[in-house]
Amino acid sequence: MDATELQFRSALQDYEAKNYKKAIQTVDKILKKNPLHSQSYALKALITGFYHPNSPDNTDANELCNVNEDILKECDDLIEQAVKYGPSNSISAHLSALFYRQVKNYERAAHFYSTAYANNPNNKAILRDLSSCLSQMKNYKLLSKTRLDYLTAEPGYRANYSSTAIAYDLNDEYENSIKIIEQIEELVKDKLIDEDKHENSESLIYKMELYFKNGDYEVAVKEIESLLKSTEKFRCYDVSGLLELKYKALMKLENFKEAHIVIRKLLKRNPDNIIYYSNLVKCLGIEENVELKKKLFVKLATFYPKSDLPKFLPLTFLNGEDFKEHLTYYLTSLFKRGVPSLFSSIKSLYKDSKKSKIILEVAETLESMEKDITVSSWIKYFISQHYYKLKEYNDSMKKVDEAISISPDCIEFLMFKARILKHQKKLIDAANQMNDARLKDLQDRFINTKTVKYKLRADEIDEALKLAGLFTKNEDGDTPLKDLHVVQACWIISEYAEALDRAFRSKLLHFQDIEAKQLQLVDEENTHLLKKQIESYFGLALQRYLSIFKIYAEYYDDQFDFHFYAFRKGNLRAYNEMIDWASKLYQQPFIGRIYNDLMDLVFFSVEERKLLTDALDYSTTLNKRSKKDKKEEIKWKEEMLKIHKVYEKDTFGESLVQQVMKKDYSKIESIEKVVSHNKPETVQFLNGSFNYEMLQGKYVVALAQLRKMKEIAKQESETGERAQRTADNMVAKLNKFLETPTDDAKIESLKKIVKLGLMRL
CATH class of the missing domain: 1.25.40.10 (Tetratricopeptide repeat domain)
Structure with missing residues (x-):
């Protein structure tokens, strides 16, 4: 050497x-x-x-x-x-x-x-690492070959068989996957020890899932029956899982009689699973027979007296007097018990306007008959929720105030009053009301987080962060933000980002007023500080939106270790669930909201580029500051660092602001690349995509997003109404593009296409 x-x-x-x-x-x-x-x-x-x-x-x-x-x-x-x-x-x-x-x-x-x-x-170890990379890339065709090669090289480990079976499964090669599982069973026969119980149990039920996926329903039923009868030490211990698979297979085979027996067993094991009840009705073939369903649920209520579902579910199919009678029976006992979640249980019934009227009628009747003031307060609370659901906020407020007058220390009542105030657009009053509820129980994390959320919605950012800090470590000073980022508390980061977004727009609007009106008091206004605030709020909003995508990227990357680790522990079904979860990670409504917020903010900065450029030009105000202005600016910066600092570098996101102002959208493009894969066609995702395409100058593609939004707007629902408002905003943005003068022949051609497209909507 x-x-x-x-x-x-x-x-x-x-x-x-x-x-x-x-x-x-x-x-x-x-x-x-x-x-x-x-x-x-x-x-x-x-x-x-x-x-x-x-x-x-x-x-x-x-x-x-x-x-x-x-x-x-x-x-x-x-x-x-x-x-x-x-x-x-x-x-x-x-x-x-x-x-x-x-x-x-x-x-x-x-x-x-x-x-x-x-x-x-x-x-051969290279194959193991290559397999993990291929799994992360979702290249299942090559993965199955690589896993098999590694299994051939290292046949002495059960994990290698499991990983190969999963690889075939992910590539829809179910027969090959079953063969690998059968090889495992043959190899470990008579060699199992107590530590193998869990892994062997998972392998057995996973094999049943493979039969089901492959369409071998008869084989699946036969094998499951054998497993259920087994008294061996190394049997499948997930009895509920086996029964659920057996039920699905029997339904595929249209063996309703046997399926009915299976679902009865499942109900006995868990009478609080709503799916089992609907499956039972389906097995019996009585979906359209109201009388038989009514008799069935009367019996089920006697079989499972501690379960609420057999008592509630008849309300979903009964009508008229039958509905009223059963509702009276259902509500009476729950009112007496003071169940806070009662209204949430029956909220789904409000899809039928006739039923909503009967609900109010029954509740008011019970209220008039009730002599116990505590029970009466819960009925008033329920009626308040009824009016709230119908968006009759004044009546809702009246009833909740009556409930509070009886039980002034009931946190549920106080919180609900705050909720009503929020929908009345009284955000500051709502935040104060929620804080009053918080003061009733200072140890309750839930009410603390609700108060923080309401404070942020009311744009009381500093106060909100101080309250959030009551339940965080705050090891690096007074701000809870570092700890909230470490624990990946996306809910508060998103609300905080939106509050910063609103603060930025508000400050920019104020700057516009100063510039446009040339206020006489302009000399008394610390315009330089205002400019600093505009830049900081803009940068921080961008930074916080991006930090959420960074957290989600970490979620996605966390899969990597499990491509190897999961098989060592034999968690085959859990691994498949993780793969399915990861494939839908960026399709969540929450991500749609943040994606829309981010794209809207960046597009807003483009629309207001001239005003924003003036606002970020410090040369006109730098030398005009008084000593008082400078002191005020220093004090403001110290407070900002004390409360808002998360990162040592680019604390206020100045570099992000510079990138956006220079039309460097590389970070935005990387997010679009991730989100664009299987993007759901919802209002928020479509609007975010529309703004992104407008940023890229792809106006025809943006027009396509508008067409999809128009389709959603046809729905007669709240979603349809929101889609229509969003579509109107999209049209306004496209019209603004059409009205912008240009000498570019290509842009003029695009304008003609867009104009024609708008006319055809």
Whole structure:
């Protein structure tokens, strides 16, 4: 072994021991003597991904550094050199793969793992890492082959069989998956120990799921019956799971008699599962027979007296006097018990306007007959919720005030009053009312979070964050924000971002008033501070919106370790559920809301570019500040740092503001790339997409989003009304584009297409 190889091994050992500074010094020595040594280029790239000598983050020689774009570019260049001087070198390819896996570029990592394995097929561990990358990429076709190759190389571990079976399952090769599971069963027969109980149980029920997916319903039923009868020590312990699968298979086979028996067993095990009741009705074939359903639920109510569902569900199909009679019976007992969630239970009945009238009639009758004032207060609370549901807020307020007059310390009543005030657009009063409720129980986290939310909605940002800090660690000072980001409390970060967004627009509007009206008191206005506030609120709003997407990216990346770990624990069904969850992660309504907010904010900055440019121009006010203005500005900045600081760098998001003002939408584009995959066609996602396409100058594509919004607007519902308002706003934005003068022939052609499209709506 020559000196270069000895030095390289030494550098590799230092890297593995996290002595990054020493390792990079050794690599530099190698490259100085031998500039064609490909492994050293790859190792240097990998080390640089952890430690960079010129990074200001590195206060410690072995401290991890943040891989920014400049460092990433440097590492990419080093890996290009490694490929150039050793295109078939398995070591440099493996090191390159490790780097790209570290920076979460799984496609490039998979490429280099494949290269490394092709040139060193004896290193089977590469296949395991390649499989994890392919799983993260959702490349299931290649994954099934790779998992099988690794299983062939390492047949002594049950986890390898499980992972191969899952790979076939994900690639819709159910028969191959079943064969692998059967191989496991044959291999572990008579060799199981107590620690294998859970894993073996999961494997057995997973096999039943595979039969069901493959359409082998008769086989599934037969196998499940055998498992249910089994008294063996290593049987399937998830009896409910087996019964549910058996029911589904029997329904597919149209064996309703047997399915009825199965669903009865499930109800006996869990009478609080609403799906079981609907399945029972379906098995009996009495969906349209009201009388038989009524008799059925009377019996079920006697069988399961502690369950609320058999008593409630008749309300969903009864009508007229039958409905009124049963509702009276249902409400009476719950009013006497003072159940706060009663109205939530029957809220679904309000889809029928006739039933909503009967509900009020029954409640008022019970109220007039009730002599116990405590029970009466709960009835008044219920009636208040009824009026609230119908958006009759004045009547709702009247009834909840009556309830509060009887029970002034009931937190539920006080909270509901705050909710009514919120819908009356009295946001400050609502926040104060919610705070009054909070003061009744200072140990209650839920009421504290509700108060924080209401304070943020009322734009009382500083007060809201102080209240949030009552239940956070606050190790880095008075602000709870760092801790809230660490625990990934997306609900408060989103509300906080929206409050900052509103504050930015409000301050910008105030600046516009000063500029437009040339107020006589302008000299008394600290305009320089106002400009600082505009920039800070804009930057912080952008920063907080982006931080939510950063958190969701972490959620998505958290899958990676489970592509290996889940099979060691035998959690096959849980792994499949995780894959399904991850595929829908960016389709959640919450993400749609934040996506829409972010795109709307950036588009607003484009629409108001001239005004915003003036507001961010400090040259006109910098030298006009008085001593009082400067002191006021210093005090404001100290308060902002004290409460709003999360990141050491770019504390107020100034760099984000500069990027947006320079029309650098790279961060926005990366978010669009993630969200655009299987994007749901909801009001918020469509509006966010519309604003993004407008930002990109893709007006015809934006027009297509408008057409989809118009389709939703045809619905006779609250969603339809919201879609219509959003569509009107979209049309206004497109009309503004049409009215903007231009000398560009291409833009003029686009205008003609857009104008024609608007006429055809």
